[in-house]
Each structure stands twice: as C-alpha cells, then as structure tokens.
Amino acid sequence: MSMSLDPQQNRRLLERLRQECGLDLLGVADLRGEAQALAGLPDRTRALHPFAVVIAQRVSRAVLATLEDGPNLLYFHHYRQLNAHLDRAATVMAAEIERHGAAALPIPASQIVDWERMAGQVSHRALARLAGLGWRGRHNLLVTPQLGAQVRLATVLTDLPLPADHPVEGGCGSCRRCVASCPAGAIGDSESAFDLAACYRKLDEFRRGRRVPQHICGMCVAACAGGMGEAVWER
Ligand code: SF4
Ligand code: SF4
Structure with a gap:
C-alpha cells in the first residue's frame, strides 16, 4: 500500500488503532527542531522519523489504592502488564503504519539504558508533553488533565x-498532593527542585527490601489522580 499524504486521513488511522488497542490517550509530536527529545537514538534513526506518536494507558486506580507506604507485588505485576500491553500496542501500530507504506519504530514503554539518570532510549514523558498529552509535574512525571500521572507511556516514531x-497550557497550580506522599522527601516546590538521587535511593531500598524486582514506588502516582477524581490543577 502506498503512503497517504493526507495528514488528517493518517490521523484517523491512528485513532482507529488507538481504539482497537484499547488505549486511553494518543498524541502526536512534530520532532523537527526537537533534537533533544530523541538524544538517546542514533542520528540516522532520528532523521528518518520526524513524528512521535505517543500512546498512554491508564494505571488501575484499584491497584494504586492497595499501596500503603510503597510498592507491593500487586502493583509490580500491574506495572509489568501495562508495559507489556503498551509494547504490544506499539508493535501493532507500527506494523499497520508500515503496511500503509511509512516507516515506524516502536520504542519500549520501560527500557532503562542509563540507570544513573533512570533514562530510556527516548524520554516518553518529554515526547508526551510535546504531543500535548500533559505537563511535567512536581514529581517529575507527566501529568495528564484526564488521568493525572496515572498513565504509562510508549512511543512509535514514524x-x-x-x-x-x-x-497544553496547564500546571500543578496550588496542588501539593504528591509532595506529602513521597517517602523520600524528593518532591519540591517546582519540577526543577525534584531530587532524582533521593528518589532513586528510595526505589533501590524498596527493590532490595520488598523483593519487588524493579525500581518502582507508586506513591506519587497514587497521589496524582487528575480530573477523574478531585481536580488538582489550576489552568
Ligand atoms: S499531585 Fe498535584 S502537585 Fe503533584 S504533580 Fe500531580 S498535579 Fe502536580
Ligand atoms: S517514585 Fe516514590 S520516592 Fe520517587 S518521587 Fe515518587 S513517591 Fe517519591
């Protein structure tokens, strides 16, 4: 099949795929002029893919509600299932985009390549912000108007x-809910005050102490519920 040059028609294709894959949110970022967003990828790969399709899947509120003072095995399992679901959805979308004659590179939901910075091949949250899905919150995660930080993300470059x-216009406003939830005291008044090292130390402690075999926590995610619960941001 030859590639459609009609952007609106292609967007409708993505929307159909979003629905078929059972995804909550989808946004598109134009990466031309945004070299930093794909800094972890080879130059050639960046040049071949001017757009990022960012997909988001909700985290179960019921699972988050089981968290008391850090991660548990139920949350760990759910976290892995979400990542697997997103990876599968990104694979399905990329294959369908290829069938339509375009290049498509799925980027895994959770594949850390730099542990010190806890960074992957691309920053899904930076791409999601460019794609209009939300803003970066005080806890250093993406905050969506619809679901707060209770989403996992993956990306298809194309x-x-x-x-x-x-x-989007938006921000945390006067909300401080995640600040009080953090067992590491890592969340400050602004996004730039976030203490990544303190967060990582706590995640490492959880991983060793709770036999949760991944660096996860969930406490600030549980606190940041977005518009489905109490409206926690100001516009
Ligand atoms: S809980 Fe409130 S302050 Fe924290 S990131 Fe979410 S909206 Fe921002
Ligand atoms: S993941 Fe846990 S330790 Fe890290 S900022 Fe969120 S609540 Fe704090």
Missing part, C-alpha cells in the same frame, strides 16, 4: 505525514 499536537 515518517507518516501527521497533524501534530501542541503542548
């Missing part, structure tokens, strides 16, 4: 012509 979304 050269399919698409209408791009734009970063």
Whole structure:
C-alpha cells in the first residue's frame, strides 16, 4: 500500500488503532527542531522519523489504592502488564503504519539504558508533553488533565505525514498532593527542585527490601489522580 499524504486521513488511522488497542490517550509530536527529545537514538534513526506518536494507558486506580507506604507485588505485576500491553500496542501500530507504506519504530514503554539518570532510549514523558498529552509535574512525571500521572507511556516514531499536537497550557497550580506522599522527601516546590538521587535511593531500598524486582514506588502516582477524581490543577 502506498503512503497517504493526507495528514488528517493518517490521523484517523491512528485513532482507529488507538481504539482497537484499547488505549486511553494518543498524541502526536512534530520532532523537527526537537533534537533533544530523541538524544538517546542514533542520528540516522532520528532523521528518518520526524513524528512521535505517543500512546498512554491508564494505571488501575484499584491497584494504586492497595499501596500503603510503597510498592507491593500487586502493583509490580500491574506495572509489568501495562508495559507489556503498551509494547504490544506499539508493535501493532507500527506494523499497520508500515503496511500503509511509512516507516515506524516502536520504542519500549520501560527500557532503562542509563540507570544513573533512570533514562530510556527516548524520554516518553518529554515526547508526551510535546504531543500535548500533559505537563511535567512536581514529581517529575507527566501529568495528564484526564488521568493525572496515572498513565504509562510508549512511543512509535514514524515518517507518516501527521497533524501534530501542541503542548497544553496547564500546571500543578496550588496542588501539593504528591509532595506529602513521597517517602523520600524528593518532591519540591517546582519540577526543577525534584531530587532524582533521593528518589532513586528510595526505589533501590524498596527493590532490595520488598523483593519487588524493579525500581518502582507508586506513591506519587497514587497521589496524582487528575480530573477523574478531585481536580488538582489550576489552568
Ligand atoms: S499531585 Fe498535584 S502537585 Fe503533584 S504533580 Fe500531580 S498535579 Fe502536580
Ligand atoms: S517514585 Fe516514590 S520516592 Fe520517587 S518521587 Fe515518587 S513517591 Fe517519591
């Protein structure tokens, strides 16, 4: 099949795939002029994929409600299932985009390549912000208006012509819910005050002490519920 040059038609294809894959949110970022967003990838790969399709899947509120003072095995299992679901959805979307004659590179939901910075091949949250899905919150995660930070993300890079979304207006406003929830005291007043090292130390402690074989926590995610619960941000 030859590639459609009609961006709106291609966007409708993505929307159909979003629904078929059971995903909650989808946004498109135009990466031309945003070299930093794909800094972890080879130059050639970056040049071939001018757009990022960012997909998001909700974290179960019921699972989050079981967290008391850190991660548990139920949350760990759910976290892995979400990542697997997103990876499968990104694979399905990429294959369908290829069938339509365009390049498509799925990027895993959770594949850390730099442990010191807890960073992956791309920053899904930075791409999600560019794709209009939300803003970076005080806890250093993406905050979506619909679901707060209770989402997991994956990305498909592509050269399919698409209408791009734009970063949304929004921010944490007077909300401080995640600040009080953090067992490491890592969350400050602004995004730039976030103490990544303190967060990582706590995650490492959880991993060793609770036999949760991954660096996860969930406490600030549970606190940041977005518009489905109490409205916690100001516009
Ligand atoms: S809980 Fe409130 S302060 Fe923290 S990131 Fe979410 S909206 Fe921002
Ligand atoms: S993941 Fe846990 S330790 Fe890290 S900022 Fe969130 S609540 Fe704090």
